[in-house]
Amino acid sequence: MTSNALTPGIVAGRLPAEDLVDNFSDLHPPLDDHEALVAADRCYFCHDAPCMTACPTDIDIPLFIRQIATGTPEAAAKTILEQNILGGMCARVCPTETLCEQVCVRETAEGKPVEIGNLQRYATDTLMAAGVHPFERAAATGKKVAVVGAGPAGLSCAHRLATKGHDVTLFDARAKSGGLNEFGIAAYKSVDNFAEKEVDWLMQIGGITVEHGKGLGAGLSLDKLKSDYDAVFLGIGLAGVNALNVEGEDKDGVLDAVDFIAELRQADDLGAVEIGRDVVVIGGGMTAVDAAVQAKLLGALNVSLVYRRGKDRMNASEFEQELAATKGVRIITNALPKAVIGNGAVQEIEFEYTDNDLNPTGQTVRLAADQVFKAIGQQLGGDDLPAVDRGKITVSETGRTSLDGVWAGGDCASGGDDLTVTAVAEGRDAAEDIHAALSA
Secondary structure, three states, X not given: OOOOOOOOOXXXXXXXXXXXXXXXXXXXXXXXXXXXXXXXXXXXXXXXXXXXXXXXXXXXXXXXXXXXXXXXXXXXXXXXXXXXXOHHXXXXXOOXXXXXXOOOHHHHHHOOOOOHHHHHXXXXXXXXHOOOOOOOOOOOOOOEEEEEOOOHHHHHHHHHHHHOOOEEEEEEOOOOOOOHHHXXXXXXXXXXXXXXXXXXXXXXXXXXXXEEXXXXXXXXXXXXXXXXXXXXXXXXXXXXXXXXXXXXXXOEOEEEHHHHHXXXXXXXXXXXXXXXXXXXXXXXXXXXXXXXXXXXXXXXXXXXXXXXXXXXXXXXXXXXXXXXXXXXXXXEOOEEEEEEEOOOEOOEEXXXXXXXXXXXXEEEEEEEOOEEEEOOOEEOOOOOOOOEEOOEEOOOOOOEOOOOOEEEXXXXXXXXXXXXXXXXXXXXXXXXXXXXXXXX
């Protein structure tokens, strides 16, 4: 029997293949040459550009847009990539609506910012399509650095170190590089295997050896790395997922949203991915929205995103919230999970309403659910680590940890937003500090 939106349970093939292709097409189609010139022409090229201040990687945004406007997108790409080597992916996934575009003078005056993200994508895609890698390695220093974690922070750190002439060994526990960019981003935000293509492009710098299937505690020890290498950078992300800590959480059908998103990103056939008829996503961040929207795009009949605080406290941007709503996701706020109900497998989940201070009101509601995705945050894993505070590795502004010769950055480290662009900046800055230390 063919599955459809009304089929009960967790099944594959709720939608025909052509609908899945449409649903998971590029969220923001790229600009063509004419569109890019028109978009660039709207920029005022501010001297004290607020967009630059808002960019975690300090890209000279007015300069690269001027370079596009003068017909030199490859030069614009180099301007971007000098500061953000993963500028292509960041152009796709950065919440520009809360960073550079939010403070754009055009946004302030007219309510319509310059399309900074789309212009950044236009420039970097143009350069990558030409097969150009605009950076060269310096003369070999003879120094060796271990980078653990091939996500945004680790890739950024490894590339910058390679340009300085150091030999880098990049370790990752997974079978593919990319980290969050490869496994943690909604499929419609990064189509055509772009994350993998970007990694391959980045590796053209040379001097970086990659070893997959190796992570801390899984073939690697920090003490051994410290003895074998001149410096170590940890960009290990957050591998663990927070628990709901409610009765019935272990029932079948209660899953981690990050695993669901990773499955979608690696699926060769979206029609083979199983999804429930009644799906509930618990959380209020980007991961929760990505899971909820994609559940709907796979053909789930009812998808509810439930967050314990008010809508204004959600970590997902207003754009992401509106995207979820337009795709048919029901957003419920001020509701805390109390129990997962069902005989072996989840059938319902009970919530209790809260006030704005998370105080329970005594009022409860039950939602039908044959599939529940947990997206309530992740946690640091592993014991062989530098000093940790509040669940993250304690670092200085340049990424130094409590251990001599060990740096860290990205989601695993303290002091930054859990964003790709922030991770790239932290990896880059740590690499500069590592180079300075090795050159002393």
